[in-house]
Amino acid sequence: MRHVVVDPITRIEGHLRVEVQVDEGSGKVTDALSSGTAWRGLELIMKDRDPRDVWAYIQRICGVCTTAHALASVRAVEDALSIKIPKNANYIRNIMAATLTVQDHLVHFYHLHALDWVSPVDALAADPVATANLQTTILNAYRLPLKGPSSGLETEAYPHDFPAATPQYFAAVKDKVKAIVESGQLGIFAAQWWDHPDYKLLPPEVHLLAVAHYLEMLDKQRELVAPHVIFGGKNPHPHYVVGGMPCSISLDDGNAPINTARLDIVDRAINMGRTLVNFYYLPDLLAVGTAYVKAGRVDGGGLAKTRVLAYGAYPIEEYAGTSTKGGGGFFKNLLIRCNGVVENFGQGAANAKFTEITAEDLADPKVFTESVEHSWYNYPQNDNDEIHPWEGITEPKFTGPKEGTATEWQSLNERGKYSWLKTPKWKGKVCEVGPLARYIIIYTKAQKGLLPDMTWAEKMMLDQIAAVSNLLGLAPEAWLPTMVGRTAVRALDCQLHAEINKFFFDKLIANIRSGDTNVANMEMWNPKNWPKECQGVGIYEAPRGALSHWIDIKDGKTNNYQCVVPTTWNSCPRDSKAGYGAYELAMMDTHVQIPDKPLEIAKVIRSFDPCMACATHMYNAKGERITVITTDPYSGTRVEK
């Protein structure tokens, strides 16, 4: 038995450590733990802030899924204050959200995940002519020609940014990679396990083609987020306003934030996203994934086989409220009705159980809870008590590692506390969230006849699943809940979101054409008009899955702020009642060939697209201060107890 530590896990957001016990004979992982190793305390910093500002602060949880937390935050405040945002603001926010998903998924595959599958060293053996031919073969075999509804507004004449398939191009890329390797300064390619047998699952030409596309997409991904720059002024961290959007529309003013010329930039970026996913990302991913599945690599599913959760995505039109108090309009108006939990999908959709998540569930103290049995926090009674986010108590209790010192760890204590993440639960159970969860839920609902009057997006998701199942020659139940499935579905989700982008852009144009240019509802801007105390929830199916922000507003200020975040669901520590977290189960469902070079472990973890800064945060609901160091430029540095 070998104890293997991977710390830091790189090509993710934030600080993550994993430890696994590997049986060297069989390659089986017998135990695994996942630990968030940093904590910033952002929710504590929200205390007493102006609720109209919180989006800006809380957006800084994460710069990778930038915009996600800002959106959930303005939605939470608007739910609390019963603000209905204008039509245009809903469309614009949906475009910004879909834009994030398109860009984030593409960057995840090429820049955060690809080097687990392809190697620049192996690319050196590729023949440029064969690679050019391979590009043609991939486009013929692995394109999924699916589209959203046509509004008749097709602004792109032909697919720009098309992949090059010339031997000279691939020879130039190969020469550059060769020069880097031979220079001895490998830079970002240094010190990886390039001799791992997994890299031999793909021919050299796939490696060269993927490395070329890694570089091309590094250059092009920046253009995909232009909608954030137009509507929100910058990226990362675009601007919002409670009540709508700050980007006023005027087709009569050259200085206006939004006019025809500015909308044209958004249109171009949306079209580019569709091209990049349809001609690069999805074909490349399916070519690589197919090779893995054909080699029998269908492990790494873990918790996805047992339980997945999503909140539902994209309010089609403006709506009143998310929680019951606000009218629950969010749930009545969804483009993708994946709000619910699917259990036991691994035994087939027919045997799986679907439970809907409703507006009532959000405020029910028994439905969504968090425990801290293995987290570096202390509960007043039992650490495995299940406490609703509204009541959340968090006292830090750092207990150090099992071996080593508080500041120099050897191994963490799997029997005690070992992570800054809490363990979130739905009805006392842990769940996996993310694109895979959304697709499993929609597929299961469709199989069970629970999707009457299917939306175009739901229909497209089913068509995508059918097309990939056909390609792989496997039933959805066999390939979806696997490491490859989790990564493949992200590409399907990217294609879907590229079409969602277009869908809401067309709606925005049609609405402006009808004469409506409003982007912000300022009726409730003045805190004098607010109730003395109110609570709200904001939810959003972020690129990494189900995200919820919870706010309690008192006397015009933020009294309590809580975020329950996708990576907390997935990367949480185990719990004696609910069992292991999703990362832990996925690792325990993964075969490791060489314990000294646990590439499979890194790969299955990255198939979740970890975002640790999102996951680690805490808040003392009672507002009690722990030791506070203030470095105020005006009052000087002081330490308070």
Next chain:
Amino acid sequence: MDKRESMWEYYLRKGMSRRSFLKGCVALTSIMGLSTDMVSKVVEAAEKKPLPVVVWIHGHECTGCDESFIRSGAPLASDLVLNEIALEYDHLLSAACGAPFEAHLEETIQKYKGQYILAVEGAVCTKDNGVYCMSGGHTFTHLLKHAASNALAIIAYGSCAAYGGIQAAKPNPTGSSGIGSFVGRSPIINVPGCPPIPEVMTGVIMHLALFNKVPSLDHDGRPKQFYGNRIHDTCYRRPFFDAGMFAEHFDDAGAKAGWCLYKLGCRGPETYNSCGNLRWFQGMSYPIQSGAPCIGCSSAHFWDEDPLTARMPDYGPFGNVDKIGAVAAAVTAVGVMAHGAMSIVQKNQRDKIEAKKHGEQVNK
């Protein structure tokens, strides 16, 4: 930058033998995960002058600065990372992870001692010996101290590394601060912003690569070419400020027409950054152009100068002026004067008018 030397030169300077140099090359080949038939290429490379080495480390941060870095339009991040520098350690882009990656970091620090550029993203968390920010089983404070003491120059990327950023906002639960006072050495190039503009981030490194020296810095360690002007000085809406034409509310007629956002809390008048001249995405926009008042994200401690959509007297580190009274007003006036003195280089008639307006607001 001139101090860079090849691995062979390093061995010569240390008086070590050709034999130990070759042994070092064999070890290096295996560390890089290359097969042994690559040894001769590695030997050849080790005799040449290498690219400037950059080590990029992460403290308490959100990775927004990495993301901004890869948004750069000119230079493209790919050109920079593959041609101008050797980015030997970076949690976002590096292929490797775990123990071999940490060993490579140590190898890099030793091999390029006093020659590498250290890029730091994120604040340093010091409370309880820094246990709230661990990576590789060590505290970030440990890594920062070690990496900084052996660096040629340090770049503090983003407002977190420069000033502490969001986690240092009140009540600063983790005792976080900017790296300057912690590291206690220079030169530190401060590149604030939340995040900084992409081309400012890459521009600092390109300056080092093209001109072989640190760009000229102001009193706060910021490159003058990127932080020499207040956004207000270069804002395309400045004529509306001068003409007294303001948006009074979000989405009113003035907001639609693109008038000045001063009354919605815009921090442009006191924020030093390139948003007005460079703008984001090579001139595409910046918050003000998209109708959003500037929040002053490149200023020290801007998070505690809230509420963000209000101007003085509500805004400021002094709380409610009505409560604090004349003392705070006097302090504010001093602050305004100090601010005026700081911008002496750009000082002109318009600034004086504006400083007077600040004063009028305070004394209302």
